[in-house]
Amino acid sequence: MDRRHFLNLAAVGGGAVYASALAGCADVGAQGMAQGTSHAEPDFYFVQLSDVHWGYQGAANPDAAVTLRKTVATVNALPTQPDFVFFTGDLTHTTDDPVERRRRLGEFKTIVADLKVKTVRFMPGEHDAALDRGAAYQELFGDTHYAFDHKGVHFIVLDNVSDPGAKIGDEQLAWLGADLDKRDRKAPVVVLTHRPLFDLAPKWDWATRDGAQALALLMPHENVTVFYGHIHQEHHQMTGHIAHHSAKSLMFPLPAPGSQPSRAPLPWDASAPYKGLGFREVEAADTGKAYRISEHPVVRA
Secondary structure, rough: OOHHHHHHHHHHOOOEEEEOOOOOOOOOOOOOOOOOOOOOOEEEEEEOOOOEEEEEOOOOOOHHHHHHHHHHHHOOOOOOOOEEEEEEEEOOOOOHHHHHHHHHHHHHHHHOOOOOOOOOOEEEOOHOOOOOOOOHHHHHHHOOOOEEOOEEEEEHHHHHHHOOOOOOOHHHHHHHHHHOOOOOOOEEEEOOOOOOOOOOEEEEEOOOOOOHHHHHHHHOOOEEEEEEOOOOOOOEEEEEEEEEEEOOOOOOOOOOOOOOOOOOOOOOOOOOOOOOEEEEEEEEEOOOOOOEEEEEEOOOO
């Protein structure tokens, strides 16, 4: 069975949900990429995982001690391994103890080292970095913001969590502007960040205080897509021509934006363990100008 047939079957009966094509291309669904792109097969694909919260203990996930390991096993069992895996923040659950913070980060790093894929990239969430401005994270994982290129797509990793004020900051914005100035405005750009760059629910900390400045720098570029975490659920929104896609958590789901007075975790459903949790595949085609998103559960039935 080739990859395309597997994905089409998964869309019908395996729990995968496909979003539409992004960044100016026609909509595509489970019937195939050819409707919206000029290539029969995707150029590459990567896996996004988010909001692991390693170290969490609570009723929202009584299986917290093994959820990450089960996710690693599920990703390793994918029929075709991704080009790379990217974790969009909150690798660990917050703690005031700097020793415990480093211990959790180290344990997380050890567990995900079992992923088969050779290239695994990271960024911090506020649980990892806000209390020490990313000091512990940088000791174990390196820079909190950076850029890289992969098969014609320029990836930009933005840190909007190390500043406890939920800002990117002037220095990083200047770096972003300088990086974008080097790029062809028609070339595909993917931004990876933890908090949303737009004001989704500011009262719930689901916003970036200077996110509008980052979007203003990105807006002149024709093919920009943003993947983020933080809100523990799938959400899709456009700001102009820029598409934003949040990922599910690997620890506990959160309520829909503004749907209740607080953002408390949704209760664990013993009849449907891991309900609302999962990771996603992102397939790039047409030189990174179209993407197809498939959502996967933590544990396959």
